[in-house]
Amino acid sequence: MEEVAGTVLVGDSFDPVSGRVVVEDGRIEAIEETGTDSTDIVLPAFVNAHTHLGDSVAKEAAVGLSLGEAVAPPNSLKHRRLATADRGDLVAAMRRTLRFMHRTGTARCLDFRESGPAGARALRDAAGPVEFDPFIFGSGDPSVLDIADGYGASGANDDDFAEERAAAAERGVPFAIHAGEPDATDIHPALDLDPDLLVHMIHAEGEHLSRVAADDVPVAVCPRANTVLGVGKPPIRDLLDHTTVALGTDNVMLNPPSMFREMAYTAKHFDVTATEVLGMATRAGAEVVGLDCGVIAPGKRAELLVIDGDSDNLAGTEDPIRAVVRRATGLDVARVVR
Known part of the structure; x- marks a missing residue:
């Protein structure tokens, strides 16, 4: 089992949730809403x-x-x-x-x-x-x-x-x-x-x-x-x-x-x-x-992108979705989870 914590962009509408994604056997087991110290942004790869x-x-x-x-x-x-x-x-x-x-x-x-x-x-x-x-x-x-x-x-x-x-x-x-x-x-x-x-x-x-x-x-x-x-x-x-x-x-x-x-x-x-x-x-x-990915939701394949929300480029951005779409670069990638 693996946990990926941060601001998680959940579901079809990418709702920002502070918490963690629980991954087991390559699939998303759960999204748990909870406080976290992580400044990462977690989204579908x-x-x-x-x-x-x-x-x-x-x-x-x-x-x-x-x-x-x-x-x-x-x-x-x-x-x-x-x-x-x-x-x-x-x-x-x-x-x-x-x-x-x-x-x-x-x-x-x-x-x-x-x-x-x-x-x-x-x-x-x-x-x-x-x-x-x-x-x-x-x-x-x-x-x-x-x-x-x-x-x-x-x-x-x-x-x-x-x-x-x-x-x-x-x-x-x-x-x-x-x-x-x-x-x-x-x-x-x-x-x-x-x-x-x-x-x-x-x-x-x-x-x-x-x-x-x-x-x-x-x-x-x-x-x-x-x-x-x-x-x-x-x-x-x-x-x-x-x-x-x-x-x-x-x-x-x-x-x-x-x-x-x-x-x-x-x-x-x-x-x-x-x-x-x-x-x-x-x-x-x-x-x-028909690929079983592209969304962070229970049951989906765990193909996740973790972005460093506290990078020199992204620190201080007010909207995580706009930060990812309009500002982020490959240098802000912390890791890719597959």
């Missing part, structure tokens, strides 16, 4: 809802490039680098990124892994020695689902993906697809595939939002990457008013996969509250693929 870990081999290589030049299949800089990368170098680079994510408070990520079955295997190998379990959305032939946890499609304008969608449905695993990143033309075709997750939706309009709400399709947004690529700003307020919205960091080649940076950027540039952003960075990503 982050779930990064959209990553591309493969391009860890090409960090900052796409500076100044457009979306098509940087990451679009099949001939962008990213795909050329992935095609020529030595497998050992690729695995080592992804492993370093996973270690960075763990040290900065992320316990899970939903990764779109390029390069078919070989790419999915490479990520499994990268995660093996690391205290991290990525949820892999595989690509290419549907046989990738023998290795991956779900299927991740590039976009409905690239292919019809009907066979891949059917294969995912047959196996009972999620099907995710990019939509509305360069423009709105692929949003309706993506929704026609009955996806379990849409990624980006920058150019979503009223008709798209109505379909998303009617079909209860969650969306992952990546506002920092969208800014770097110059493709626009996702309508996060409108999306939140229609469906579940999760937060991701997108391509490692474009930005470090820091959920602290993503949260602060989102909170300061969009019409959202700090509580909403924290939910996007934790609970929402877990809900999208």
Whole structure:
């Protein structure tokens, strides 16, 4: 049995409770409200809802490039680098990124892994020695689902993906697809595939939002990457008013996969509250693929982030949720409990 004490952000609404989280056999046994001398802030570890870990081999290589030049299949800089990368170098680079994510408070990520079955295997190998379990959305032939946890499609304008969608449905695993990143033309075709997750939706309009709400399709947004690529700003307020919205960091080649940076950027540039952003960075990503984490509640997996509330950066902050979302950095992480 382990006890994690401090100001605990409890439940779906992250109510601040002075007390401790009791952990037994990897699960939260109880949250006990009691006085404590600890200045730590205890919250769910982050779930990064959209990553591309493969391009860890090409960090900052796409500076100044457009979306098509940087990451679009099949001939962008990213795909050329992935095609020529030595497998050992690729695995080592992804492993370093996973270690960075763990040290900065992320316990899970939903990764779109390029390069078919070989790419999915490479990520499994990268995660093996690391205290991290990525949820892999595989690509290419549907046989990738023998290795991956779900299927991740590039976009409905690239292919019809009907066979891949059917294969995912047959196996009972999620099907995710990019939509509305360069423009709105692929949003309706993506929704026609009955996806379990849409990624980006920058150019979503009223008709798209109505379909998303009617079909209860969650969306992952990546506002920092969208800014770097110059493709626009996702309508996060409108999306939140229609469906579940999760937060991701997108391509490692474009930005470090820091959920602290993503949260602060989102909170300061969009019409959202700090509580909403924290939910996007934790609970929402877990809900999208049925992970049993993302919330501090009895029975949930104990995947917790402990932040030093008395660090030089955070000492004196008046609201623990705003402190975590708008101000905290990886330097404030005391430990990650898994």
